Amino acid sequence: MKKFESIRQAQKVASKSIRNGTFRWLEAGAEDNFTTELNIEFLNSVKFIPKILSKNKDLQIKKKFLGNFISSPLILCPMGHQTQFSKLGEIETCGGIQNIDTVGFFSTQGRQSLSNIRKKNKNAKLVWQIFLFGDKNWILSQIKNAQKNNCMALSICLDAPLRSHRYMDREIDYDARKFGKRTQPEPPDVSKALDYDWEIIRWIKKKTNLPIILKGIINEDDAFLAKKYGSDMLWVSNHGGRMVNSGISSGEALIKIKKKLKNSIPIIVDGGVRRGSDIAKYLSLGADYVGIGRPAIYGLIIDGKKGVKKIFSILNNELKTFMINSGCKNYKDLNTKRLIIPKI
Numbered sequence: 001m002k003k004f005e006s007i008r009q010a011q012k013v014a015s016k017s018i019r020n021g022t023f024r025w026l027e028a029g030a031e032d033n034f035t036t037e038l039n040i041e042f043l044n045s046v047k048f049i050p051k052i053l054s055k056n057k058d059l060q061i062k063k064k065f066l067g068n069f070i071s072s073p074l075i076l077c078p079m080g081h082q083t084q085f086s087k088l089g090e091i092e093t094c095g096g097i098q099n100i101d102t103v104g105f106f107s108t109q110g111r112q113s114l115s116n117i118r119k120k121n122k123n124a125k126l127v128w129q130i131f132l133f134g135d136k137n138w139i140l141s142q143i144k145n146a147q148k149n150n151c152m153a154l155s156i157c158l159d160a161p162l163r164s165h166r167y168m169d170r171e172i173d174y175d176a177r178k179f180g181k182r183t184q185p186e187p188p189d190v191s192k193a194l195d196y197d198w199e200i201i202r203w204i205k206k207k208t209n210l211p212i213i214l215k216g217i218i219n220e221d222d223a224f225l226a227k228k229y230g231s232d233m234l235w236v237s238n239h240g241g242r243m244v245n246s247g248i249s250s251g252e253a254l255i256k257i258k259k260k261l262k263n264s265i266p267i268i269v270d271g272g273v274r275r276g277s278d279i280a281k282y283l284s285l286g287a288d289y290v291g292i293g294r295p296a297i298y299g300l301i302i303d304g305k306k307g308v309k310k311i312f313s314i315l316n317n318e319l320k321t322f323m324i325n326s327g328c329k330n331y332k333d334l335n336t337k338r339l340i341i342p343k344i
């Protein structure tokens with residue numbers, strides 16, 4: 001196993017450990033990656049003002065997620081097609097998040113079935129994510145699947161109704177579906193996603209007692225509607241810039257959504273997190289939890305579940321160090337008063 005001690009090093013090592021097309025597919029964003037890059041650029045543009053002499057020896061980074069303590073606010077984003085990156089794909093990734101003790105989201109676009117992921121990871125804190133790629137009977141079967149496999153919540157992916165154009169894939173004619181095994185059947189009818197509106201959320205809410213987490217919210221009006229239709233948590237995300245090359249970063253969206261909804265609903269945010277300070281910045285902007293996508297897959301490529309765990313350990317450690325060195329006693333000290341935010 002090749003070593004890595006930072007996320008940027010993991011990215012380099014992973015890129016050399018796997019077929020070029022597969023790595024490009026992981027890194028790709030919609031069209032020419034403009035929005036993917038903006039997620040990172042926005043985080044870099046936010047400044048954090050440190051304080052000194054804060055008597056913060058007892059700083060804890062544990063956090064509660066739906067009633068359960070997890071190791072930190074850092075959680076695993078849902079990502080499809082993971083057996084391209086390692087033979088067991090999602091099963092290994094889940095092993096990593098089980099061992100670090102955080103929440104992992106897995107989706108109907110994944111290659112391993114939820115029951116297979118659960119069988120090998122009995123104690124994992126799992127959330128099942130449904131793409132609306134089937135009729136109501138199929139959606140209901142997925143809700144039952146989540147309940148049967150002891151998931152903490154249900155997530156709905158709302159920002160990916162159609163495959164987007166990604167120049168990094170198109171220019172080399174790479175098709176992710178050709179690589180890696182699957183134990184989970186493909187969703188029955190991708191085109192169904194275009195038939196649904198907000199009423200489907202009301203319908204899903206009626207079919208389960210599990211908390212619902214709507215993912216892919218960027219527009220503040222959608223955030224308002226998501227809450228109105230019963231989302232228990234909001235996931236502010238532009239899918240790592242993979243779907244719409246819109247030019248609005250997750251961080252900018254988070255600022256607007258927080259202004260609109262204040263503290264009325266817990267918020268997850270993702271996009272561009274590559275360092276502990278990035279997590280601290282998102283938390284300071286008002287997020288309750290922060291997701292990582294691609295970095296977890298770098299770990300998976302390099303060393304399976306151990307690699308995934310290591311990615312989380314590095315970031316958790318960096319978060320804690322950042323908080324201590326910048327004079328935070330607890331998460332309350334991560335707030336907008338400590339930030340200089342560029343005008344949006």
Ligand SMILES: Cc1cc2nc3c(=O)[nH]c(=O)nc-3n(C[C@H](O)[C@H](O)[C@H](O)COP(=O)(O)O)c2cc1C
Pocket residue numbers: 025026027039077078079080107109110129157215237238239240241242270271272273291292293294295
């Ligand atoms: C390979 C890959 C597959 C993804 N599959 C899904 C998915 O199945 N469902 C979903 O909601 N988001 C999916 N996403 C988006 C991630 O959940 C997340 O929003 C994004 O990766 C965060 O940005 P980051 O990669 O910069 O951390 C995927 C992202 C990647 C890189």
